[in-house]
Amino acid sequence: MTDKRARKPSGLESRQTYRDPVYHRPNFLAILDYLELERKDYLLEVGCGGGAFLFDALESGCRAAAIDHSPDMVKVASEVNSGAIKEKRLGIQKGEAEFLPFLDNMFTCAVSTGVFSFIERPELVM
Template sequence: MTIADMVADRLLQRPRGRIARMWWRDMKAHHGIFRDTLEALDLTPDDHLLEIGCGGGTFVKWALETGCRATAVDHSVDMVELAKTNNADAVRAGGLDVVSAPAENLPFPEGQFTCAALMNVLFFLDAPAALAELKRVLVPGGRVVVHTVAPNPPAKVVPPTMAKRMRLYGDDELLACFTASGFTDGHLTRIDGAYQLVIATAKAAGRV
């Protein structure tokens, strides 16, 4: 493993340690992504949101302001602790659970959530397997919003050392992953053509 690999691993793929905790306490560079994702989710107080790869928990803090309840998941123990600390009131009040778990094997029963958000994490996952697992825990008709990056991003957006660790799906491939995993109504929006950032939305198949 090179030094670049180690940094990418410790800061992005499974953030851990003091620097990672400082970095992810409130990732301001992602605020625009959080806003776009919230808009696409259109949360209501009746929703139970699942966020996968929650990092420091800023997004879920904003989501809770809609009155929904939420569960945030991350496989990094440091990020789980940070997200809990950053949302201590909501955790105490019972409106938020933060759970250490892998996206590929979620510790929840079928149909527990009405909607889900994944930002800057799908590219670390085997998308068809992770989306199939997500579909299992969503109610029929449950909606998902994914923020990810299209293939061949400019080096200033995703450095090549990082890009080679990421699975960047083309538009058709991503839509095919949704369909293969049991989602319908897949739709992609390029939120910034130059940066190739993609918001993907879909619904869990089945009767609502």
């Protein structure tokens, strides 16, 4: 149950939930308030779920990259943010947080919300 709904969401219900996770919005607002994103920023999100945080973050005009190990979440996040992907401001890929496929020092900031409690060895992701 936890796997399908949170650790690696899949199925229709999870796709609907993470497209607009209303109960996560307070977190998103607090993070956005802290980051004060600008156009010059390049944001990394680890465990982007359905891409709702990315959608809000990209309103700043910044660029972003995101990773999630759930194929269903990558699909929803890509749909939700299709405009930014077309503008080449965003890339979303399937992958494991423990093995981030990015070079060091590429990003100006990084976010991961509601994810770390599902990762067995979080020290590998830091």
